[in-house]
Amino acid sequence: MFRKIRIAILLLVLLFVALNTLTESVYPKQWRDSIQVALYPVNADGSEAAANYVNSLQQSDFEKIETFFDAQAHEYGLHVDRPFRFTLAPALNSVPPLINEHHGRMDIMWWSLKLRWFAWRIPKPPGPMVRIRMFLLYHDPARATQLPDSTGLQKGLLGIAHLFASDQQNGSNQVVLAHELLHTLGATDKYDLSNNQPNDPDGYAEPDKQPLLPQEQAELMAGRIPISTTQAVQPDSLRQVVIGPLTAREINWLK
Ligand SMILES: [Zn+2]
Numbered sequence: 065m066f067r068k069i070r071i072a073i074l075l076l077v078l079l080f081v082a083l084n085t086l087t088e089s090v091y092p093k094q095w096r097d098s099i100q101v102a103l104y105p106v107n108a109d110g111s112e113a114a115a116n117y118v119n120s121l122q123q124s125d126f127e128k129i130e131t132f133f134d135a136q137a138h139e140y141g142l143h144v145d146r147p148f149r150f151t152l153a154p155a156l157n158s159v160p161p162l163i164n165e166h167h168g169r170m171d172i173m174w175w176s177l178k179l180r181w182f183a184w185r186i187p188k189p190p191g192p193m194v195r196i197r198m199f200l201l202y203h204d205p206a207r208a209t210q211l212p213d214s215t216g217l218q219k220g221l222l223g224i225a226h227l228f229a230s231d232q233q234n235g236s237n238q239v240v241l242a243h244e245l246l247h248t249l250g251a252t253d254k255y256d257l258s259n260n261q262p263n264d265p266d267g268y269a270e271p272d273k274q275p276l277l278p279q280e281q282a283e284l285m286a287g288r289i290p291i292s293t294t295q296a297v298q299p300d301s302l303r304q305v306v307i308g309p310l311t312a313r314e315i316n317w318l319k
Pocket of ligand 1: 243247
């Protein structure tokens, strides 16, 4: 009896995953229209600072990211007006499932399933059909100087961005959000995971620059501006960021 129930539950879970993967991981082969992205702010640490910040957020706060992608897409000859369009959804009352730093393969699978289940139950905002959903987890900068790693999942078209609840960090928050957003479309990291140094040449904004170092801008999926062979700094805003050719190819901006 119990065995049958267990098998039935397992089959239901598998069915959910299969249907969810079919409907939620379709990404554009051709960029004809804008992709609609819903942004769900969350107070990540339960602090008053994060609560106030989340309450103060407005749709227009994210416009700079739309214009950044628009300008970058035009560099690659794309004829779509704003490849991404954001809708700020109402704040969530609960934090989405997170994964701790020391995880194995099974933990990641289980967490990904829980996150997709969490996302599936949240209503999509009204308006054009939302394709990608990003959870914006705001933290009080007075409590945490370093934030957990953010994630973007291609399967499920979901992302979790850990951000600072501070206007001063608005620029770097936008870089994090833009980076995770492209992960959901299959863009890969272009830095060395052991020391955060951008990969040469794919993680360099100007791989042909003479002298090569220091660079002045960051490649979005490298996330940092290489200063020397052992040093790289985080950009303060998207003005210091470009999308390199390999990233452009991964998201089908470049054939
Ligand atoms: Zn990344």
